Amino acid sequence: MKRATLYLLLMLAGCASPRTVQEPHAGAAKPAGVLVNVLRKGEGWTADFRFDRAAPAWVFVRSPITPDGGSWRPQSWTIETPGVRLERRGRYDLLVAADGGPMPRRVRIRFRPYGGTVATSYDPALIFSDGSVALFSEQFDAFPLSSADAAGALPADLNRAGVPDSRTRVRFREAGGAVLHAGRRVGSVTVDDDSGSYVLFGPAKPIVSDAMAAVIDPQLPAWIRATLQRSVPEMLGRYAAVLGPPPGPKPTVMVSWAGPTKGTASMSGSVLPGFIAMRYEGEGIQTESPRGREFGLWFIAHEAAHFWLGQAVRYGSPYESWITEGGADLLAVRMVPQVHAGYDVRSKLQTELDDCVKLSAGRGIAKAIERNELRAHYACGVVFALVAEAASGGSFSKFVQRLISEKGTDGEVTRAEWLALLDESSKDPSISRDIGRLLDHGATDPKAAILSLFARASVRHSVSPEGALRML
């Protein structure tokens, strides 16, 4: 029973697929904006911000919350510059002048890398047990605001909000050492806000093979290490065989181990172009168990699927992350049985279905991210992916392949494009219309709504005499 609870937590840990919040501005160079110098000196870390203008507030583009619902920055950052304060307004962290006036142009922050997980974004730091630390570059990206109050009105979807034209450049350096970036060890590296990535400090060395470069925590439980080394290349190969070559360079995989924390079993991950970050934690996964093994394979399959559904084609806005999260979930559910006999596909899909029913009762799925019900995008995303799979002759990879090949020049698939492709496959526009209703409003009786979708699309299911909707 306890173990079942632990693994439920695992499923909620979630992950982030790639998304550049501020799109590259083609042609025109962005104004100077923010320059940040990040330095590790011995055990100490500093970030020196230099702002190009006297704004009343600077807001951090990446302001995800921790699983407790709070901001991670106050747990990690100490502001050394007098008269400057870190505040949370709406969905964002910001720096403001304590007296309400303009912010100083130079601000020094001392920090302890935050090694916990965050929701719907990249973990700010991956902390390895040999003292190595990988920092996510975009945690320092900021843009100016006309007032601190303006942050309260910023939507989750910054792309559509017209953020001020401002760029952030971050220079990473280790005193007396080198950092590792994009597979190379360099004295220092400057990363622009158009290309978020992890920069590795410390002694960890990548293990380079034909399929990938891997930085794996030396304390990571041996069974997880073995699974990763075997399954990542195998799954990437199998996906490539049906979906085409993954975009970008040979992937780098960074895997950290946060220790055997009591009462915990957690795997979380995120994907950036050519990069997978994974974080494992807890006594519940220290030794191999059948459940842990299956979940571990499913987790790797989900993250690897994001190289295609998430990178080869991206969603248009965070309200559409059901396309990539539900899609990666279903690709993973179809992948695991190919590498591990006996995987219980039916019970995994049943969990997704049951969760979708719960999370769409009387509320729209698209805006679940605003209610901190991210799970809705995974669970209902799978339900919709099952519909697309059935409409595509039983092959979800065929549907994904078309999403990729018909993505257009922006590299994105929007909800409208996804539904239009479903119409082409199903020849029944009432299906996409009803998915649209679930996305916007949910349903008073979600089970009946999903049953009707499954019936029209011919998704294999049954209804028990008590009326329970069952996957077959």
Ligand SMILES: [Zn+2]
């Ligand atoms: Zn994901």
